[in-house]
Amino acid sequence: MAPRAVRVGSARFRMDDLLQTTINGIASGSIYALGAIGLSLVYAILKLVNFAHGDFMTLGGYVAFAVNVSLGMPLVVAIAAAVVAVAVLGLVTEELIWRPMRKRGAGLMQMLLLSIGLAFVLRNLILLTWTGESRKLNVDDTASYGIGIGRVSLLQILVIGIAAAALVGVGLLLTRTYVGKSMRALSDSFDLAEVSGIDTKRVVTYTWILGGGLAGLAGVLAAVFTTLTPNMGWTLLLGIFAAIILGGIGNPFGALVGGLALGLVQEWSTNFVEPTYKEAIGFAVLILALLFRPNGLLGHATRTG
Amino acid sequence: MGPLLAFGFWAYVLTVAGIYAIFVLGLQVHVGDTGLLNFGHVAFMAAGAYSTGLMVTNGVPLLAAIPLAMLVAALLGVLVGLPTLRLRGDYFAIVTIAAGEILRIMIQNQQGATGGTLGLRKASGGWPSFNRDILRWFEDTLGIELERRVPLLVITWLVALVIALLLVRIGRSPWRRALRAVRENEDAVAAAGKPVFQLKLQALALGAAIAGVSGVLFTLLQTSLYPENFEPIVTFVGFAILILGGIGSYFGVVLGSILISFIISGVRFLDFPLAADKVAALRFVVIGLIIMAVMAFRPQGLFGKKEELHLD
Numbered sequence: 001m002a003p004r005a006v007r008v009g010s011a012r013f014r015m016d017d018l019l020q021t022t023i024n025g026i027a028s029g030s031i032y033a034l035g036a037i038g039l040s041l042v043y044a045i046l047k048l049v050n051f052a053h054g055d056f057m058t059l060g061g062y063v064a065f066a067v068n069v070s071l072g073m074p075l076v077v078a079i080a081a082a083v084v085a086v087a088v089l090g091l092v093t094e095e096l097i098w099r100p101m102r103k104r105g106a107g108l109m110q111m112l113l114l115s116i117g118l119a120f121v122l123r124n125l126i127l128l129t130w131t132g133e134s135r136k137l138n139v140d141d142t143a144s145y146g147i148g149i150g151r152v153s154l155l156q157i158l159v160i161g162i163a164a165a166a167l168v169g170v171g172l173l174l175t176r177t178y179v180g181k182s183m184r185a186l187s188d189s190f191d192l193a194e195v196s197g198i199d200t201k202r203v204v205t206y207t208w209i210l211g212g213g214l215a216g217l218a219g220v221l222a223a224v225f226t227t228l229t230p231n232m233g234w235t236l237l238l239g240i241f242a243a244i245i246l247g248g249i250g251n252p253f254g255a256l257v258g259g260l261a262l263g264l265v266q267e268w269s270t271n272f273v274e275p276t277y278k279e280a281i282g283f284a285v286l287i288l289a290l291l292f293r294p295n296g297l298l299g300h301a302t303r304t305g
Numbered sequence: 306m307g308p309l310l311a312f313g314f315w316a317y318v319l320t321v322a323g324i325y326a327i328f329v330l331g332l333q334v335h336v337g338d339t340g341l342l343n344f345g346h347v348a349f350m351a352a353g354a355y356s357t358g359l360m361v362t363n364g365v366p367l368l369a370a371i372p373l374a375m376l377v378a379a380l381l382g383v384l385v386g387l388p389t390l391r392l393r394g395d396y397f398a399i400v401t402i403a404a405g406e407i408l409r410i411m412i413q414n415q416q417g418a419t420g421g422t423l424g425l426r427k428a429s430g431g432w433p434s435f436n437r438d439i440l441r442w443f444e445d446t447l448g449i450e451l452e453r454r455v456p457l458l459v460i461t462w463l464v465a466l467v468i469a470l471l472l473v474r475i476g477r478s479p480w481r482r483a484l485r486a487v488r489e490n491e492d493a494v495a496a497a498g499k500p501v502f503q504l505k506l507q508a509l510a511l512g513a514a515i516a517g518v519s520g521v522l523f524t525l526l527q528t529s530l531y532p533e534n535f536e537p538i539v540t541f542v543g544f545a546i547l548i549l550g551g552i553g554s555y556f557g558v559v560l561g562s563i564l565i566s567f568i569i570s571g572v573r574f575l576d577f578p579l580a581a582d583k584v585a586a587l588r589f590v591v592i593g594l595i596i597m598a599v600m601a602f603r604p605q606g607l608f609g610k611k612e613e614l615h616l617d
Contacts, residue, residue, distance in 0.1 A: 049395050101601065108395065109342060113548060114600040116541055120593025127586040238406065241399045280410040283403035290400055291388050 014271075019150040021267040027156045027225055029263020030163030034218035035236060036243040036255035037170060038211035044187030044250035045207045047108060048098060051115040053215055054237030055122040060086045060219025061228045062130050068137050075139060079162070082216040090212025091205065093118065099204075119234070127230040134227040137220070159221045166217055167256060170210070174252060179206050187250055239266075239279070242286035261285075316454040317526075322566035323461035324522050328539075329546045329558045330468050331515030336544075337553040337609075338481060339508040340488030342398040344540055345385070345405030349513040351535035352378040353520025354428070355412060355419060358530050361430030370430070371521050378517025379510040381408075386509040390502060402537055413532040425530040432525045461522050468515055469555050484508050542569070545592050548599050551609025560607065568592060 039053045050056075060082040068078035097118070101111055143154035174180035182203045185193040194200045222232055243262045247254025262282055269281040328350055335343040356377040360370035389400045412419050419425050439456045443449045475481050486494045487504050495501045524530060546565045550557025569588055599606060 049398075097597075097601075106604075110600055110604050112342075112395065112398070113544065114597055116544065117593045117596030117598075117600060120541070120589050120596065122593075124586040124589040124593065128583055128590070132582065238399070238402060242403070245396065245399065274414065276414050277410065280407045283407050286403050287388065287400055290392060290396060 016150055017271050018268075021271055022264065023150070023152055023156050023160075025264035025267030026260065027159040027163075027263070028267065029260035030160055030167070031218050031222050031225065031236070031259075032239050032243045032262050033256045033259030034163055034166060034214050034221065035240040036247070036259045037167075037252045038214035038218070039240055040244045040247075040250060040252055040255040041183065041187070041207055042211045043244070044252075045183060045190070045204065046098065046102070047111075048115065049108065049112045051112065051237070052093075052119040052122055053211075053240065054233030054235070055119045055126070056086050056089060056212060056215040056233065057219035057222060057236060058126055058228075058230060058233035059089060059122060060216030061223035061232060062126055062135075062219075063216070064137060064220040064223060065130070065135050065228055069135070072138075075137065078137070079217065079220050082220045083213040084216070086216030086219065087209045087212035090208035090215075094204065094208050123230055123234060130230070132230055134229045135223070136227065137224050139224055155225055159225050162217070163221060166214065170214070170252070171256075173210070179203065183207055183210075184252075235279075238286075239282050242282055242289075245286060246289045313452050313454055316452055316458045318566055318570045319563070320454060320458045320461050320522075320526055321570060322563045323458070323465050324519050324526065325543065325546060325566055326465045326559050326562035327461070327468060327522065328516055328519035329543045329550075329562055330465070330472060330555065331512040331519070332540075332543050332547055333553070333555060333558055334472070334508055334512035334515065336547060338488065339484045339505055340394075341390075341505060341509065342394050343401050343509070343512070344398045344537070344544075345401030345403070346512075346516055346543055347535050347537060347539040348385070348401075348405035348408045349378045349381060349516035350520040350523065350539065351405075351408055351412065352381045352513075353517030354524045354530055354535070355425065355520075356517075357430075357521050357524045358425045358428030359418065362425065362427060367430040367432060367435075374521050375514045375517040378520065379514040382510040382513025383506060385513075386506045390505045390509065402540075405535075405537060405540065409532050409535050412535070419530075419532075422532060427528065428530045429525045429528045433528065457522070457525055461526075464518060464522065465559070468518070469559070472555055480504075480507075542592065545596050548596055548604075548606055551606030553610060554606065554608040557606055557608035565592065565595075568595075 035053065035057055039050060042048055042050055042053070063085040064075075064078035064082040067073045067081045068075055097114065098111070101114065106114075139155065139158065141153070141155055144151045145154075145157075172180075174184060179202075182193065182198045183206065185196070185198060186200060186203050186207075190200065193203075218236075219233060222228075222236060226232065239262055240259070243258035244255050245258070246261055247256065247258030262285060265285050266278045266282045270278060273281070328346070331349065332343065332346050335341040335346070353374045357367075357370050357374040360373060361367055365373070385401065385404045389397055389404075392400060413421055415421070416423070436453065436456055440451050440453060443451050483494065483499050483504055486497075486499070487501055491501050494504075523534070527534070542565060546558065546561035548561075549564060550559070550561025568591055
């Protein structure tokens, strides 16, 4: 940290720091956003606070590792495999756990605690299969390109590019397609959507495909951008909850804004405090957000109770 | 492995179980009695442990440090509760994990004071020499050679028993009836003129102080403290104990903590044809499956009462 003190006073270097932390913030914020949209959709439509969502992401990262490194296939194939694998995992858990539990009238907290059990199982099965050693995907992490006054790495371009494409795709899906509109209708009111003739079972299936697929993608991007360990997703999960609450629970566009805001605040904070406090800053933002804007940055005041 | 060494190991496992029992008794006050889904409980244990450690390493006698450590944990409970207790259940759960993580990250980063990841050494102060005095007294006066871990084992379970009895006693008081009413229906309690917010805050502080005691005992057991001892997983092992034993049942907490501690540490003695790290992972797969199975098929746990269960 010592060199940073020397830099103070030179406006050019400070601009450089700001630019670098902004790019990093957008990259990590995109990962939060991808994770947050899936988790938020599942919560809004199924009333499930899924604590296993982070471990869904981790699984995506490891599936990509298996395909990309163990089998030596290109990254694109690895991403596709991860997205499919986690979407399938979402569907399987829906069939085996969540649907039967909803049928029995399980409460919110009962489902939440169950998802914690599932998170333990998934994380430790991953640990059992791939050990705790940290892994890397086969991406050139030294390549970088000059842009104006700063440099941007291939990793940052990959993460931001793929995340942006996915986020635009999700946005179009939710606003322009029948399935997407149905999802938003279900998240507003499951019963009203059902009586208005929407095939809710089909929408629930698509919700898990979309939420799981996005979690898988977020897991691969997190594995590209950071290091892949069995705890990766769990560590990201708190940030993802923070992003959702920042954006307003149940609002997928809010989750996007919340994710980016969180990523930027965490990275910008490293210009002022030790980077080891980055996570703590993110949680502090979460607590402040809940105190002052409990309905999220984009939310409206509502009657509770 | 000699039988004496094996006994020492089991004494260790049972001491850990006792510390978990106390930790979860505090959690029971929050979750079972008041309906507060506290996912950051480990922070209160960390507060008890590190404030004991920091006081004794700075010259405060252990006996004076212990009540102060409880007070610190209770104050942390108030500090966390003041802004968060008005939040909805699932928000409260997430914010309490966040608060616990902030505390752990701060302990980790304040290396000058806490030793950071290098650990806080000699955190148990005068305990090791006092322990030796106890062992010598037993040998000289009674001619009994005690295993060195036995005194703490007995103390831990005595403390757990006293706390459980106190909680049962409090259980018959109007205060606890009001807490349970808060759990059942907050609006009705408020309408009856009871101060709901204060009741919750008091419950949070009481449970936090109890977790602080578990932190003190943890410090005596381990002598050195590390931030990674207080990761969120500890809270969730606590929840596994609570869920298995039964939300709302103090006896369930005791049994649950022994069962789960044996799953975590005890299976070390069974011969698995697997590497040690794989066995460790398998233990937590089992704990996860227990949580899932209990939540799916017997959400009230082994000893909980179904009519007292509120998981909405």
